Amino acid sequence: MRYWINTISRSHVERGVQGGFTQANHGKAAGLKRMANGDRIVFYSPRTDYPDGEPLQHFTAIGSIIDDEPFQVEASPDFHPWRRRVRFESCSEAPIHPLIESLELHISAWVVRDRRE
DSSP states (O other): EEEEEEEEHHHHHHHHHHHHHHGOOOOOOOOHHTTTTTOEEEEEEEETTTOOEEEEEEEEEEEEEEESSOOOOSBBBBBBOEEEEEEEEOOOOOEEEGGGOOOOOOOOTTOOTTTTO
8 A cells, every 4th residue: 555645726626525536637647547446645735726726735635546547537528637536534624834844755756846947
């Protein structure tokens, strides 16, 4: 079992919780293919909405991957994102700043990229 962090606005996390799914990297499949059934996933929301929501910087949801591979949907005629099914758990949002020093994270390249480079 592996543990993942998906960085998504709170409003997009809420849609995923309601639908029992996650998607990442604007609907691309590559990162989702690395996940396995039973992996755990936590959602970090830097903003309330994408792209111009209010700053938030909270963990907003947690769950487990419950399928064996990504699946594709038609969100609109021009957008066909890849998703994974997630069983979400009941939780409360938690601000990240008080937790940063106590977290030990290994961040993979597809999760975080410094766009200033």
